[in-house]
Amino acid sequence: MEAGWALFLDLDGTLLDIAPRPDAVVVPSGLPCALARTAVRLGGALAVVSGRPRATVDSLLAPLVLPGGFGHGAELRDALGRTGAPGTVPVPPQHWAVRLAAFVAAHPGLLLERKPHGLALHYRAAPDQARAAKALMSAFADEAPSDFELLPAHMAFEIRPRAATKGRAVAALMAAAPFRGRRPVFVGDDVTDEDGMAEARRLGGFGLRVGEDFTGGPTEVRAWLARAADRSNTEATLDQP
Ligand SMILES: O=P(O)(O)OC[C@H]1O[C@H](O[C@H]2O[C@H](CO)[C@@H](O)[C@H](O)[C@H]2O)[C@H](O)[C@@H](O)[C@@H]1O
Numbered sequence: 001m002e003a004g005w006a007l008f009l010d011l012d013g014t015l016l017d018i019a020p021r022p023d024a025v026v027v028p029s030g031l032p033c034a035l036a037r038t039a040v041r042l043g044g045a046l047a048v049v050s051g052r053p054r055a056t057v058d059s060l061l062a063p064l065v066l067p068g069g070f071g072h073g074a075e076l077r078d079a080l081g082r083t084g085a086p087g088t089v090p091v092p093p094q095h096w097a098v099r100l101a102a103f104v105a106a107h108p109g110l111l112l113e114r115k116p117h118g119l120a121l122h123y124r125a126a127p128d129q130a131r132a133a134k135a136l137m138s139a140f141a142d143e144a145p146s147d148f149e150l151l152p153a154h155m156a157f158e159i160r161p162r163a164a165t166k167g168r169a170v171a172a173l174m175a176a177a178p179f180r181g182r183r184p185v186f187v188g189d190d191v192t193d194e195d196g197m198a199e200a201r202r203l204g205g206f207g208l209r210v211g212e213d214f215t216g217g218p219t220e221v222r223a224w225l226a227r228a229a230d231r232s233n234t235e236a237t238l239d240q241p
Contacts, residue, residue, distance in 0.1 A: 005205070006045035006179040007038065008170055008196055010188035011052060011060070014210050015225075017218050018154060020124060022052075022113055025060065031222060032064040037229035039066065044079050044178040049166045049186070049196050051158065053115045054083070069169020072151075072160050072192055074117035076172055079179070086168045089117050089161045090147045096140045096159070103136055117161050124155035133157055152191060160192075167195035174203055187214075187221060 009015055012025065015035075019025040039046035047068040050057050054070035054077060067079045074089045097114055100121060104110045109126025110133060112119065119140075121133045134150075137157040141150040151158040170186060173179045184205035186196040197207025214220040 002183070003041065004182055005042060006047075006174065006182035006184045007042055008047050008049050008166075008173075008184060008186040008200065009035075009221075010166075010186075010190065010193050010196070011048055011050040011057060013154060013189035013218065014187055014193075014221055015048075015218060016060075021111060022120075022122065027060050028222060030226065032061050034222065034225045034229040035061065035066065036064055038225050041228060041231065042178075042182075045182050047169075047173050047179070049073070049169050049188075049193075051118075051120075051153070051160075051190075051192055067173060069166060069173070071115050071117045072158075072164045073166050073169035073195075074115075074161055074164035076169060078173065078176060086172060087163055089163045090144075091117060092119050092140075092148065092159055093144070099140075100136070107132070113156075117164060118159055120153065120156050120158045122156040127155070130155075154190065165195040166192055167199035170196050170199040170203070174199075 016025045048057055048066050049069040051072045052070060054075045057070055058065055067077050069076055073086060075085060077083045097119060100112050100119060104112045107126060107129050110129055111122040113122060121137055123130045123133045134157050137159055138150045141148045141159050147161060148159050149162050151160045170184060174184055184200040184203050185208060186200040187208045188196060189210035200207055210217055210221060
């Protein structure tokens with residue numbers, strides 16, 4: 001990691017190990033501190049870019065409050081703590097959540113996650129329901145194809161506003177200090193992270209993939225961050241992953 005980088009970090013599957021349920025993730029005790037110290041090394045140019053809502057990310061990383069893109073980029077927060085959105089971001093119709101709640105009630109093991117701008121239907125505990133879950137979620141997305149799209153995720157299907165992508169979050173953050181002028185590096189593991197990596201490349205940076213560049217998974221990403229955090233601020237460069 002070089003001192004002139006701007007670092008964009010995915011959360012689930014990158015900083016955090018995958019857990020059986022969204023509310024069962026474990027945040028290692030040293031992680032917020034390592035993120036904070038690395039952010040200082042990078043002059044504040046470190047952001048979290050997650051599919052999770054902003055409030056959930058803040059609660060997981062407390063007391064740390066980082067700039068970032070949340071809800072796959074539907075919610076933004078800059079380095080001054082100002083929150084906003086990438087233009088007008090639609091909210092899923094209420095009747096989708098009602099019908100999904102009924103579907104989940106009838107199919108034990110499925111889990112519905114409601115977010116400010118999206119819905120996630122998790123089938124990790126009921127993998128035999130994957131096909132039915134996909135059919136229902138894609139039917140909803142097809143009701144409003146110009147506003148929403150279906151997103152395959154880790155043992156889940158999500159409905160995401162088309163206006164929200166991790167690439168747009170990277171672009172918005174890179175337009176202002178302390179990110180502007182730096183080389184963006186996006187670290188992620190999932191299909192949604194590809195937008196963020198593509199934008200990083202477009203802006204002269206690159207992407208790093210968990211599973212390829214970090215074969216040891218989130219444990220290796222955290223170790224890499226911890227090494228970055230521990231380096232003296234006078235050192236010009238840090239380890240490559
Ligand atoms: O963009 P990310 O930070 O990687 O978030 C992607 C989604 O992560 C969460 O779901 C995934 O992680 C859960 C906890 O490990 C796991 O139980 C689930 O099966 C995964 O799909 C989160 O719940 C979603 O809202 C995020 O969009």
